[in-house]
Amino acid sequence: MFEFKDNIPFREKKNDILTVGELLIDMMTTEYDNNDECNTYRKLFGGSPSNIALNVKKLGVNPIIVSTVGEDGLGRFLINQLKHADIDTDHIQRADESTSMVVVTKSVSTPIPIFYRGADYQISYTPKLEDSLINSKIVHFSCWPISRVPSRYTIERVIDTARNHDVLIGFDPNYHPMIWQKGENGIEYVKSIIGKVDIVKPSEDDAERLFGKAVPERYLDNFLELGARLVILTLGKDGAIVSNGRETITFNSLATQVEDTTGAGDAFWSGFYAAIVKGYSLKHALSLGFAVSAYKLKYTGAIVNLPNLEDIKEKYGL
Amino acid sequence: MFEFKDNIPFREKKNDILTVGELLIDMMTTEYDNNDECNTYRKLFGGSPSNIALNVKKLGVNPIIVSTVGEDGLGRFLINQLKHADIDTDHIQRADESTSMVVVTKSVSTPIPIFYRGADYQISYTPKLEDSLINSKIVHFSCWPISRVPSRYTIERVIDTARNHDVLIGFDPNYHPMIWQKGENGIEYVKSIIGKVDIVKPSEDDAERLFGKAVPERYLDNFLELGARLVILTLGKDGAIVSNGRETITFNSLATQVEDTTGAGDAFWSGFYAAIVKGYSLKHALSLGFAVSAYKLKYTGAIVNLPNLEDIKEKYGL
Numbered sequence: 001m002f003e004f005k006d007n008i009p010f011r012e013k014k015n016d017i018l019t020v021g022e023l024l025i026d027m028m029t030t031e032y033d034n035n036d037e038c039n040t041y042r043k044l045f046g047g048s049p050s051n052i053a054l055n056v057k058k059l060g061v062n063p064i065i066v067s068t069v070g071e072d073g074l075g076r077f078l079i080n081q082l083k084h085a086d087i088d089t090d091h092i093q094r095a096d097e098s099t100s101m102v103v104v105t106k107s108v109s110t111p112i113p114i115f116y117r118g119a120d121y122q123i124s125y126t127p128k129l130e131d132s133l134i135n136s137k138i139v140h141f142s143c144w145p146i147s148r149v150p151s152r153y154t155i156e157r158v159i160d161t162a163r164n165h166d167v168l169i170g171f172d173p174n175y176h177p178m179i180w181q182k183g184e185n186g187i188e189y190v191k192s193i194i195g196k197v198d199i200v201k202p203s204e205d206d207a208e209r210l211f212g213k214a215v216p217e218r219y220l221d222n223f224l225e226l227g228a229r230l231v232i233l234t235l236g237k238d239g240a241i242v243s244n245g246r247e248t249i250t251f252n253s254l255a256t257q258v259e260d261t262t263g264a265g266d267a268f269w270s271g272f273y274a275a276i277v278k279g280y281s282l283k284h285a286l287s288l289g290f291a292v293s294a295y296k297l298k299y300t301g302a303i304v305n306l307p308n309l310e311d312i313k314e315k316y317g318l
Numbered sequence: 319m320f321e322f323k324d325n326i327p328f329r330e331k332k333n334d335i336l337t338v339g340e341l342l343i344d345m346m347t348t349e350y351d352n353n354d355e356c357n358t359y360r361k362l363f364g365g366s367p368s369n370i371a372l373n374v375k376k377l378g379v380n381p382i383i384v385s386t387v388g389e390d391g392l393g394r395f396l397i398n399q400l401k402h403a404d405i406d407t408d409h410i411q412r413a414d415e416s417t418s419m420v421v422v423t424k425s426v427s428t429p430i431p432i433f434y435r436g437a438d439y440q441i442s443y444t445p446k447l448e449d450s451l452i453n454s455k456i457v458h459f460s461c462w463p464i465s466r467v468p469s470r471y472t473i474e475r476v477i478d479t480a481r482n483h484d485v486l487i488g489f490d491p492n493y494h495p496m497i498w499q500k501g502e503n504g505i506e507y508v509k510s511i512i513g514k515v516d517i518v519k520p521s522e523d524d525a526e527r528l529f530g531k532a533v534p535e536r537y538l539d540n541f542l543e544l545g546a547r548l549v550i551l552t553l554g555k556d557g558a559i560v561s562n563g564r565e566t567i568t569f570n571s572l573a574t575q576v577e578d579t580t581g582a583g584d585a586f587w588s589g590f591y592a593a594i595v596k597g598y599s600l601k602h603a604l605s606l607g608f609a610v611s612a613y614k615l616k617y618t619g620a621i622v623n624l625p626n627l628e629d630i631k632e633k634y635g636l
Contacts, residue, residue: 027345027359036391036398041345041359072432073354073423080354096500098432101421105391114390114416116434182414 002198002230002244004283008276010137011166016061016277018136018167019049020129020158021151022120022144023067023092024100025074026302032106043074044301045081046102047120048142048172048266051302054085055270058306059292061277064132066091068151070119074099091132095122115178121148125157133158134165138273142172146193147179147186159196168276170269171197173223175209195227201269203234216241220248232272232286234265242286251286254294254316263302268293274309284318291316320516320548320562322601326594328455329484334379334595336454336485337367338447338476339469340438340462341385341410342418343392344620350424361392362619363399364420365438366460366490366584369620372403373588376624377610379595382450384409386469388437392417409450413440433496439466443475451476452483456591460490464511465498477514486594488587489515491541493527513545519587521552534559538566550590550604552583560604569604572612572634581620586611592627602636609634 002008026046029038045054053063065087069075071094078099082089100120102113123145133139139162145151162169173190180186187210194200200223202210207219214222216233220243223231234240239252271292275285291312296304306312320326344364347356363372371381383405387393389412396417400407418438420431441463451457457480463469480487491508498504505528512518518541520528525537532540534551538561541549552558557570589610593603609630614622624630 030358036395039361040348041361043357043359070432073430074421074432077354098421098434101419101434103392103416103419112391114388114392116416116419116436118434 001246002282004244004247004249005281007279007281008168010168010277013135013137015064015132015136017053017056017138017140017273018064018066018133019053019140020066020123020145020155021049021141022047022100023050023065023069023078024102024120025078026102026104028104029106036105038105041103043077045078045303047144048174049140050078050082051263051266052140052270052273053087054082054303055267055292055306056274057085057087059270059274059309059312061274063087064091064136066093066123066129066132068093068095068119068122068124070095070097070099072099074101075119091129093122093124093126095119097122113178117148117179121145121151123151123154125154129154129158130161133161133167136167137277138168138170140170140172140269140273143174143176143186143190144179146189148181159193163196168199169197170199170201170273172265172269173200173202173210174206177209191226194223197228199230199232200228201232201234201265203265204236207233217248230282232268234268240286240290244282249283251290254287254290255297256294257298259298260300261297262300263304264293264297266302267296267306270306271309271312278309287316287318288313291318319564320600322562322565322567323599325597325599325603326486328486328595331453331455333382333450333454335371335374335456335458335591336382336384336451337371337458338384338441338463338473339367339459340365340418341368341383341387341396342420342438343396344420344422346422347424354423356423359421361395363396363621365462366492367458368396368400369581369584370458370588370591371405372400372621373585373610373624374592375403375405377588377592377627377630379592381405382409382454384411384441384447384450386411386413386437386440386442388413388415388417390417392419393437409447411441411444413437415440431496435466435497439463439469441469441472443472447472447476448479451479451485454485455595456486456488458488458490458587458591461492461494461504461508462497464507465504477511481514486517487515488517488519488591490583490587491518491520491528492524495527509544512541515546517548517550518546519550519552519583521583522554525551535566548600550586552586558604558608567601569608572605572608573615574612575616577616578618579615580618581622582611582615584620585614585624588624589627589630596627605634605636606631609636
């Protein structure tokens with residue numbers, strides 16, 4: 001049971017956070033566009049676990065990122081971006097598939113991404129991955145690597161190893177049918193994973209895709225009933241509600257200015273993970289997560305120039 | 319037997335040329351780039367059969383294009399481009415896969431494209447396709463649709479129908495291992511197709527990929543031995559050699575200025591097809607094909623503003 005007033009005790013480990021999953025290109029239109037008429041695009045570093053790794057590094061804790069890219073120019077670009085951010089690229093695997101890409105149109109209505117999946121789900125479970133995982137405090141992944149084989153098998157082994165070696169498991173249940181293999185019931189599989197992890201952070205949209213339309217409190221129960229130990233349900237501008245199964249607490253959004261919502265969820269994860277690693281109480285860490293998210297919202301892009309966690313703490317009076 | 323001095327007799331048909339195959343996005347860097355550092359791209363209409371359809375329309379004959387795009391913004395863009403070019407989009411099928419894309423880096427060395435195949439190989443053989451095929455003089459396709467299932471099956475049926483209804487078959491043997499399903503011997507399959515078509519136009523690179531390193535004359539024999547009836551082997555700036563199995567003739571390049579080689583092969587096909595439809599002798603039609611190619615080489619991009627065939631004929635004194 002996670003108690004809000006307590007910190008999360010971690011065994012002494014060499015690494016803080018290991019993220020496993022999608023490292024990919026976001027190919028984004030340079031202009032807002034509602035009629036498929038914008039012809040120019042900018043290639044950006046993308047993929048939620050990769051964003052989290054970059055963020056936590058800036059906040060002051062150590063990430064390891066395990067991903068697969070293609071043997072192509074886009075893969076080299078992503079690896080170079082990690083190197084520029086001073087992040088170790090030893091765990092980046094290369095596959096004989098094109099580097100995965102998402103084409104995104106900036107839009108004032110809801111943009112519909114177009115997915116091109118190649119290398120991202122070719123992640124292998126290697127002795128090197130296992131060794132780094134055992135020596136990490138936290139492991140994080142999203143629905144991307146579990147949506148396809150062989151990376152699904154890798155995540156299943158990651159979960160087993162993490163549970164056997166006191167590694168906290170955070171899972172982003174960002175289920176979306178468009179990333180799933182056609183004809184497979186992704187929802188049931190995602191639900192089966194929720195019971196095997198410690199912390200989930202669904203958005204209301206994620207929850208609706210998994211459980212149908214309901215009130216937020218019902219969603220908390222849905223996740224808890226499946227076995228999650230801590231459920232952080234984000235409600236956009238209405239903040240978040242969080243339950244440990246016994247107690248539910250509410251957080252107001254700390255955002256004062258919203259320039260771009262891209263990567264706000266990853267910013268939360270990053271602040272929250274950095275804070276629990278640094279020994280803040282669970283409740284304080286949640287607040288710090290929302291503060292990092294609020295800070296990110298003031299700027300455009302998934303990756304912004306975050307200060308370290310203590311500066312954010314001070315800035316938001318936490 | 320094709321005689322160089324004769325025209326190719328066609329039965330009276332409603333349509334001139336039907337192309338079946340890839341309609342896709344070329345996502346091209348806006349700058350030359352040898353170090354994966356150019357981050358801006360422009361989306362362009364692409365796919366060889368689609369380029370040919372657009373070209374022949376400008377040259378003055380009627381195309382039908384049979385392709386599949388995704389139910390997404392990139393698919394809508396491609397369909398709109400066809401509409402702007404006043405080309406019928408009735409034969410464009412939609413699939414539940416992302417619109418195919420090739421990421422291309424402009425480079426002073428040989429650029430290495432990155433392939434993202436989705437909707438393009440989902441082409442179905444429909445009664446509508448069959449009806450239009452039977453009522454066409456020429457059908458054209460490249461290695462793309464035969465490289466994957468189900469479009470491979472569609473092409474196999476297209477070949478059968480074309481042979482049963484006096485439709486001339488042109489095939490671009492642009493074999494490349496990167497578009498082929500991994501683990502499958504694409505070379506043997508391409509060779510099996512060559513025996514079932516009338517006209518092939520390999521480049522020297524295409525021929526080398528299929529038959530290994532050899533002299534051009536040997537390549538002509540390779541294709542003829544497999545059953546092609548007319549082999550047009552292009553040699554870049556050195557022109558081309560063409561054989562009907564009995565006689566081999568040489569063409570010098572008509573290019574006076576080379577701005578960009580993209581789409582030069584498609585421009586040849588376009589001029590050649592337009593000319594044989596218009597009743598020029600085979601030899602004259604080959605010259606006109608090389609003239610259209612030379613005209614295209616003066617401009618950047620796969621699709622340039624071609625005049626009609628008679629203007630090209632006059633311009634090049636043919």
